[in-house]
Amino acid sequence: MRIPVLGGTQFVGRAIVDDALRTGAEVTLFGRGRTGTELFPGVPRLIGDRETGDYTALRHGSWDAVVDVSGYVPRHVGQAMDALEDRAGRYLFVSSHAVYQRAGVGPGATEDAPRRPPVRHTEQLSEDTYGPLKVACEDDVVARYGARATVVRPGKVAGPHDAQDTFTYWVRRAARGGRVALPADPGQPVQVIDARDLARLVVQLLADGRPGAFHAVGPDEPTTLGGLIETCARAAGSEIEIVPVSSEGRPPLFPLVRPDRSTQQRSPARARVAGLPATPLAVTAADVLAWDRGRGEPPLQVGYTPEEERAVLARHDSGALDG
Structure with a gap:
């Protein structure tokens, strides 16, 4: 072809x-x-x-x-x-x-x-x-x-070589371990698709000559934002505690935080039938972690800096910010 x-x-x-x-x-x-x-x-x-x-x-x-x-x-x-x-x-x-x-x-x-x-x-x-x-x-x-x-x-695409940092932020943050400030509901549904699964779907659709529209969403099992962060921690071998904090003062585009939950619960059924694979989220996280470390973990453009997160947790602990 x-x-x-x-x-x-x-x-x-x-x-x-x-x-x-x-x-x-x-x-x-x-x-x-x-x-x-x-x-x-x-x-x-x-x-x-x-x-x-x-x-x-x-x-x-x-x-x-x-x-x-x-x-x-x-x-x-x-x-x-x-x-x-x-x-x-x-x-x-x-x-x-x-x-x-x-x-x-x-x-x-x-x-x-x-x-x-x-x-x-x-x-x-x-x-x-x-x-x-x-x-x-x-x-x-x-x-x-x-x-x-x-x-x-x-949907949101994740994997090595991602320049948008949104999934990478949680992989890197979970790998550091400790108390993780989350200015959102840990129960929020979240969908990410491994870039390699997306690619496999595209190439298979071409090989089969399939017309129409197809969702490329994952992972295979429904997950939440809290579950995603915990999966990233397991992939890194770290221990974390997710601390829900107030969204007051949160950057407007915080990684993977979405106000519309239904937008993170779309059906992948049509794409699965057409050949969309389902790389486990833990594999995607481990591969992103290895890639990020291999490139020297440059500063990210999204989320809290370590200093900002420490300040948010300190305010939360003092009662100034209630999750």
């Missing part, structure tokens, strides 16, 4: 390329050529830039399927499809759970849950526009490719 991957050198795209190569696929990378230049020696690279609309390199050659990891606004997707014309057998678009409406969604929601209205008047990505822009991208892919369109909607 011949596959160009649009955006194949960072995290999710990197995992997809790894899995595709493992299956013997002929992969071509498309991107700006600025990141991951040391990755995948021998794999052909086409140079282009979604921001400037330069998809010229895709105007030559033909492929069995294309994987689009880099489309965030309709212009990106439209220009890629225009360049490919009819020379790609299937278009697989990696979307997001942000496409869904947040109100009135119960646990076990499927891919048929109501989506948010599409947005096309802006390319500014924000909490309000990210999901609706992805909806517009999905719609354009389906309109152009019909039964040859596949949409994968991941």
